[in-house]
Amino acid sequence: xxxxxxxxxxxxxxxxxxxxxxxxxxxxxxxxxxxxxxxxxxxxxxxxxxxxxxxxxxxxxxxxxxxxxxxxxxxxxxxxxxxxxxxxxxxxxxxxxxxxxxxxxxxxxxxxxxxxxxxxxxxxxxxxxxxxxxxxxxxxxxxxxxxxxxxxxxxxxxxxxxxxxxxxxxxxxxxxxxxxxxxxxxxxxxxxxxxxxxxxxxxxxxxxxxxxxxxxxxxxxxxxxxxxxxxxxxxxxxxxxxxxxxxxxxxxxxxxxxxxxxxxxxxxxxxxxxxxxxxxxxxxxxxxxxxxxxxxxxxxxxxxxxxxxxxxxxxxxxxxxxxxxxxxxxxxxxxxxxxxxxxxxxxxxxxxxxxxxxxxxxxxxxxxxx
Numbered sequence: 547x548x549x550x551x552x553x554x555x556x557x558x559x560x561x562x563x564x565x566x567x568x569x570x571x572x573x574x575x576x577x578x579x580x581x582x583x584x585x586x587x588x589x590x591x592x593x594x595x596x597x598x599x600x601x602x603x604x605x606x607x608x609x610x611x612x613x614x615x616x617x618x619x620x621x622x623x624x625x626x627x628x629x630x631x632x633x634x635x636x637x638x639x640x641x642x643x644x645x646x647x648x649x650x651x652x653x654x655x656x657x658x659x660x661x662x663x664x665x666x667x668x669x670x671x672x673x674x675x676x677x678x679x680x681x682x683x684x685x686x687x688x689x690x691x692x693x694x695x696x697x698x699x700x701x702x703x704x705x706x707x708x709x710x711x712x713x714x715x716x717x718x719x720x721x722x723x724x725x726x727x728x729x730x731x732x733x734x735x736x737x738x739x740x741x742x743x744x745x746x747x748x749x750x751x752x753x754x755x756x757x758x759x760x761x762x763x764x765x766x767x768x769x770x771x772x773x774x775x776x777x778x779x780x781x782x783x784x785x786x787x788x789x790x791x792x793x794x795x796x797x798x799x800x801x802x803x804x805x806x807x808x809x810x811x812x813x814x815x816x817x818x819x820x821x822x823x824x825x826x827x828x829x830x831x832x833x834x835x836x837x838x839x840x841x842x843x844x845x846x847x848x849x850x851x852x853x854x855x856x857x858x859x860x861x862x863x864x865x866x867x868x869x870x871x872x873x874x875x876x877x878x879x880x881x882x883x884x885x886x887x888x889x890x891x892x893x894x895x896x897x898x899x900x901x902x903x904x905x906x907x908x909x910x911x912x913x914x915x916x
Contacts, residue, residue, distance in 0.1 A: 549592055549600055551592055551594065551595060552591060553591070553592045554590070554591045554592075555577075555589075555592065556572075556588070556589055556608075557572055557577055557579065557587075557588050557589075558570050558588075559579070559583060559585060559586045559587075559588065560584065561644075562583070562584050562630075562641055564648065565580075566580070566629030566630040566633075566641070567579055567580045567581075567582065568580075568582025568583055568584065568588070568604075570582075576598065576599035576600070577592075577599065577600050577601075578599060578600070579601075579604050580603070580604065580697070581603075581632065582604050582607070583610075583611040583613065583614055583632070584611065585609075586607055586608075586609055586611050588604055588607050589605045589606040589608060590603060590604050590605055611633075613637045614632055614633065615633065617632050618631070619631060619708075619709050621703060621705075624703045625694055625696065625703045626694055626695055626696050626697035626698075626703070627694045627705075627708070627710070628710065635668065635672055638668075639666040639667075639668045640665075643663060643666045646663055647663060650663075667834075667841070669831075669833060669834060672710075673710065674709065675830075675831045675833055675834070676708075676710045676711050676712055676830050676831065677712050677715070677750070677751060677828075678746065678747070678748040678749075678828075678830050679719050679745075679746065679747040679748070680744065680745075680797065681693050681744065682694065682695060682702055682743065683702075683726065683734070683742050684733060684735065685727075685735065690724075690726040690727040690733055691723060692704065692705070692719055692720075692723040692745055693705035700736060706720055712751075714749050714754075714756070714781075715747040715749050715756070718747050718758070718775075718779055718782070719747050721775065721778055721779070722747070722758070722775060725771045725774055725775055726742060726771070728774075729770060729771045729774075731766060731768065731771060732764070732766065740762075741763070741764060742760055742761070742762050742766070743790060743797075744760075744761035745759070745761070746760075746761070746824070748811070748822070748824075749781075750811045750812060750813035751813070751814075751832040751833075752812070752813055752814030752815075752832075753811065753812045753813065753819075754781050755781060755783045755784075755811035755813075756781045756784075756811070757784035757810070757811045757822070757824050758775070758782060758784065758785045758786065758824075759786045759787070759788050759824045759825070760785070760788070761787075761788045761790055761797060761798060761799075762787060762788075763789070763791045765789075768785075768805065772785050772806045783808045784806070784807045784808050784809070784810065785804070785807055786803060786804050786805065786824040787802070787803050788801065788802045788803075788824075788825070789801045789803075798825065809821075809823055810822050810824075810826075813832075815832070815839060815863055816836065816839055816840070818866060820861055820863055820866070820891040820894075820895075821861065822861055823883045823884070823886070825881055825884070826860055826861045826881060826884035826887050827858075827860035827861070827879070827884060829863075838864075839867050842864060842867065843867050843868070846868065848868055848871050848872050849872070850871070850873055851873055852872045852873060853873055853875075855876050855877070855878075855914065856877040856878075857911065858879050858880070858907065859879050859888055859902070860881075860884050860887075861884050861887040861891055862887070862891050862892060862900070862902065865900075866892070869892070869895070869897045869899065870897075872899070873899065874899045876900070876902070877900070877901075877902045878902065878903050878904070878905060878907060879904060880905065885902045885904040888900075888902045889902050
């Protein structure tokens with residue numbers, strides 16, 4: 547490999563990588579270029595050289611793909627949240643299908659050549675769908691900003707009107723940043739200040755209930771802030787504090803404490819409702835979750851003689867769609883709060899054939915087979 551960092555090279559993009567980057571070959575060397583699309587002829591500059599490939603930044607598109615579009619987001623090139631907004635939505639769906647083909651070819655499970663891979667089911671209007679907001683916080687000139695880090699950096703890009711985020715969660719996050727400023731709550735920085743690191747806002751589409759997590763690495767007095775926040779937004783029913791003192795990229799620590807309101811919010815999918823505690827996982831796109839679960843129910847042929855395992859089940863929602871159809875349903879997850887939610891949800895729904903445990907799949911599932 548005779549390439550050097552900062553060297554500029556022409557490249558033809560042959561395919562897309564799993565992170566949405568364009569992939570081409572230069573002198574038989576694999577080159578990854580974020581922002582480039584399949585079929586494009588580009589000019590790029592090498593930014594790093596690895597053992598088996600190089601990375602480059604896009605300088606110029608000499609021949610554009612007919613599927614390249616202007617992103618609707620005005621800060622798309624700054625923010626690290628979205629990777630393929632410059633690709634027409636129909637082609638984004640095809641790209642996701644192709645990712646599955648690539649994964650199957652790479653890992654080659656038995657009989658994968660005979661799998662029927664169907665087209666990805668898209669949305670009518672792929673905007674404002676994300677029901678959970680998770681933004682980092684930073685203070686700039688005594689003003690608290692909330693947003694996402696630019697790609698491969700710790701530079702915060704403020705987001706006040708994210709096009710994929712549920713509008714209500716965005717409005718609440720904006721107000722929360724204002725209140726953090728007003729009440730002079732300490733905010734974590736890269737040097738020595740300890741305080742708020744991250745804010746999470748999640749809204750249940752079926753009930754409209756909202757829960758909030760404030761992630762901090764020190765004990766803070768948030769009483770007046772919470773009072774102002776819930777006064778502004780009566781739909782907020784849970785405010786929790788998560789303590790994370792680790793100096794890692796992990797967002798959450800092990801301890802989460804409810805400091806105001808209920809333990810959970812109520813959400814619904816298909817024909818049932820369930821509880822969601824602040825740390826419990828649930829699908830980010832409720833509209834597509836309805837379709838996902840419906841398709842799973844149609845595709846999985848089960849009977850009353852079957853025992854079903856819902857691995858990494860979260861609060862148990864997808865398994866509940868099958869609970870009445872199988873002899874037993876078992877679920878596991880690494881988040882204890884999610885498992886407690888799953889137990890409560892199963893009990894409220896009247897299921898007596900379910901069992902849930904906290905732990906990893908490697909630990910639990912082999913034991914279930916004994």
